[in-house]
Amino acid sequence: MNQSQLVKYLSNLVQSNDINNELEFIEFLQSNQNVKDYIIGNCEDVFWLYFERHTYDGWYCVKDDRLEWYYVCFQEHGTTSLRNRGIETKIHEEAITKVLVYHGSLKF
Secondary structure, three states: OEHHHHHHHHHHHHHHOOOOOHHHHHHHHHHOHHHHHHHHHOOOEOOOEEOOOOOOOEEEEEEOOOOOOEEEEEEEOOEOOHHHEEEEEOOHHHHHHHHHHHHOOOOO
16 A cells, blocks of 8 residues: 555544554554554555565554564654664564554544
8 A cells, every 4th residue: 555545544444443642552453463464565666664574765654673672763864863763662563553653644
């Protein structure tokens, strides 16, 4: 899906499931694995949003090399500076929610 399709999809999810904030969206993803998988698997055409490591500029939600932590950060010119760092969490659904909010695709 492209960016406008992602925004529409997320907006419909939020409205149809009466989700009012990030915590509720995290809980929704935790209980709906198929939705989480759909979001991750269908964002390859969304500008500046990535769920795998690349050298492109944009928002990233990736797992660390030890496969323990998820990092949400903004990468610019192939590097991530501390001022662009988002969050670190062991909760995948939290990382997905944060990257979608930071990217501007998810609004409540």
